[in-house]
Amino acid sequence: MLINETKERTWHGPVKLADSFFKRFRGLMLVKNINYALVFILPAETKANASIHMFFMLSDIDVIWLDSARRVVDFKTARRWRLYAPKGPAKYIIEGPVGLIKTLDVEEGDLISWSPSEEKKKAVPVKVSLPDGLSFEKGTNGMALTESVREVRVESR
Template structure:
């Protein structure tokens, strides 16, 4: 969710963070239906770091530039295949579907905050030692056991 703390306005959509080089590099390029906001956390507060391009974008977006105090320094609806730079240095950029700036009633100087949406954690494979009676061989990934009772007994 995005919150305009100055005006008490809230956008209740999904919010994701672009807080690594690769997430910032990918951004919203080639995303068909942009139905979430992406908050870019930049390494430094400068105009050059906060410049964006709209190459390979499939739709227009609303963009909000914020300084390190999360105050709006610039905002606009960005059109496909163009370049944009904020009027003043920015530490954060919020990109999202057209209409976010209208819902939040954004004006220069407003303080914006956000709450990232929870994302499902990805599973990570781990090696686990299995009792001798359990085998994955010849089972298409399904563990085979002679007896559940025996496998439990050996595991203890």
Template sequence: MITNETKGKTWHGTVKLADNFFKRFRGLMLVSNVNYALIFVLPAETKANASIHMFFMLSDIDVIWLDSARRVVDFKTARRWRIYAPKKAAKYIIEGPVGLIKTLEVEEGDLIDWTPTEEKGRTVPVKSLIPGKIDLNGSKNGIAMVESVKEVKAKEI
């Protein structure tokens, strides 16, 4: 969810963070249907860091640049195969589907806030033996208590 706190307007779509190098590098390149917003958290507030390219983009997007206080410094609908830089230094960039700017009624100086959508992690079964816990892996006839790591190591040898 992204909110224009100045205007009281809210966009209720999915919001993801690009808060490390790899996520920022990938961005929205080669995404065929941009149906979520991606918030770039930049390492420094500068114009150079906040410039974007639209190479390898499969669709146009709305882009909003924010300073460290989350105030809008620039915004536009970015077209494919072009390069863009904000008017002023930015710390955050919001990239989303075309229509995001209109929905939020964005203007320079507006205060923008967001709540990232929780991503569900994948569960992976892991065998673990923790002292004082129940061992469900090694017992053939039921449950066995593991008293210490030494006891487990002794059983393995």
């Protein structure tokens, strides 16, 4: 969620952080249907580090540049295959779908905050020993999915 604290406006979409070199490098390049905001946390507050390119982007995006106090220093709708630099030094960049700036009613000097969405962890396969008579092989038993192991009953043949 993104919040314009100055105007009490909220964008309720998912928010991800680009807080490492590789996440910042990848950004939103080659992402189809951008439905989340990406907050770039830059190593230093400078104008040069906060410049962005729109090469290899599949759609236009809204961009908001913030200083270290999270105050808006610049914002615009960025078009594909162009370069952009903020008016002043920035420590944070927020990139998101077109309409984000309008939803938050962004103006220079506004205070913006964010709350990153929880990312789902990837599942890790594990081996589980099953009671005798149960198998995951096709057609070997009439096993049905159950809520807990206590509900499983093995019938002898």
